[in-house]
Amino acid sequence: MPRFKAAWLLLFGCTVLEAYRSSMSLNWCAEQPVCDYRRPHVRIEQPGFRRRIRGRMTLADDGGDKPQPSPLQEVSSRACRDSSMDRRTLLLPALFFACSSSLLRPLEALAQPPRTVMWPPFAPTSGYSRDGPPWGRKFRAPTGTGTGEQGVRRAVSDLVSKDYKTAGALLRLAFHDAISRDTESGEGGANGSILWELGRQENYGLYGAVDVLEPIHSMGGLSWADTIAVAGSQAVTSSGGPYIQVQLGREDAKVPDPQNLTRPVGKCDEALVAGGGRDCRGVAEKTIPGAGLNSDGLRNFFGRFGFSDEEVVALMGGHTIGRFSSLLGVPKECLRNLGDRWLECLPLGERLPFTKDPDSFTNSYYKYLLLWYDRSITPGDAHFLPSDVVIVVDDAFRRHVQAFADDEKLFFRTFEKAYTRLVSIGA
Incomplete structure (x- = not known):
């Protein structure tokens, strides 16, 4: 910042010197050619051109290049000096002070080291900006x-x-924040990096969850x-599920977690697709599991x-609460062009619940899956x-679906264990 203050003082000094120089030019009005204010680079020296100086009119004669005093009123050198002071001494400093803050702000931004964070250029709520959430830049809890x-x-x-609809969004927020870890590079995990990843397609709809958590985080310490x-x-717990103890002590990330895995896991199956295509639904490529995985x-x-x-089946049971954008x-x-227009298209779709009662954490998710399987x-x-x-559909997975559908307490115990491991990833 000291160098910007020095630049500001230098510009101010140049402005003052220019104003002083102008005030000493007593014959500025009479000796300088007229310029078109709309096109400052064009010099106008044509007969009969009129111009105003502090309400006085000067008229160039038909035969000379130098403006002559108007017959209506004499223009003295004193008037010219006063007018130059009025134009240069008052106008230039006023413009300087009006524009200095807007000029220095981008200069200061350019001097900062490049940011490694990612923040979407769009902001559904007024509290967000391109540079990230104002309450999350320092990642420092209040004391x-x-x-x-x-x-x-x-x-x-x-x-x-x-608002019972908030429960599903908060659970999804916790899942997406914790699971986005690249085990190959050791980057990511339950570190709060979701704040910098809200612009990603897989995190669509999580702005609201972060927004409602901001005041809670501010007072929570x-x-x-x-x-x-x-x-x-x-x-x-508030939706009727088990109480899950959470170990504290996680540190906040200052950069987003990786979006893609360094090394995809799995192989494409070419035998299952007619016409020589490739079935890659068994390949995990991103740090957030896709909805199309088999x-x-x-x-x-x-x-x-x-x-x-x-x-895995227990974690999938988190869909017993919440909704998704269809x-x-x-x-x-x-x-027709959903890949490029997903942000524009998804809000137009209907929000559908996974189960008939999307605001209660129960084992109904597994019961409906079995009903679907039995048609x-x-x-x-x-x-x-x-x-x-x-x-x-998978035989090994279906065995656990059946067990959770028959015993809700078993589902609760398994989910509690799986969630505890989930939010400990990378912590």
Whole structure:
């Protein structure tokens, strides 16, 4: 900043010197050619050209290049000096002070080291900007005003009681923040980096969850990573699920987690696609599992963290609360180029619940999956993604789906264990 202050003083000094020089030019009005104010680079020296100086009119005669005093009123050198002072001494400093802040701001930004964070150029809420959330740039928890984990839990419980739809969003926020780890490079995990990843397609719709957590984080005295993990746990509890103890002490990241895996896990199967195509649904390529993964893809993705089949099925049970953005209601012209227009198209689609009761954490998700598998489900009772369906189509996964559908307490115990491992990734 000292160098910018020096530049500011240098510019100010140049402006003052220019004003002083102008004030000493007594014959400026009479000796300088006239310039078109709309085109400053064009010199106008034509007969009969009129110009105003502090309300006085001068008229160039028909035969000379030098302006002559108007017959209506004599223009003295004193008037010319005063007018030059009026134009140069007052106008230039005024313009300088008006523009100095806007000129120095981009200069200061250029002098800063390049940012490694990613923030979307769009902002659904007014509190966001291109440079990141104003409350998350330093990633420093407030001191002296925090109320700890229990304060966060009470605030989240009160929030969910007022709007049950918030529970699914908070649980999804915790999952996406924790699971985005590249085990090959050792980067990512439950570190609060989701704040810098909200512009990614897979994180669409999580702005609102971050927005409602901001005041809770401000008063909680916890890191963003801990706040998100505790909020996801309490969202489950407030929706009727088990109480999940969360170990604290996570540090906040200052850069986004990787979006793609350094080394994809799995291989494409060319034998299952007619016409020589490739079926790559079993390949895990990103740090967030895609909705189109098949059973092999789910195992390849979660197996990197040591999750068992039972724990994978339990984590998928988080879909018992919440909704997803479907393509129902999206115009055809938008669907034709969905890859490039996803941000524009998805808000046009209908928000569908996974189960008939999307605001209660129960084992109904598994019961509806079994009904779908038996082709006995009532249309409209449940809506599933391809990754939901594969856990009931695969024989090994379906065994756990059946067990959780029969025993809700078993589901709760397994989910509690899996969630605890989830929010400990990279911590």
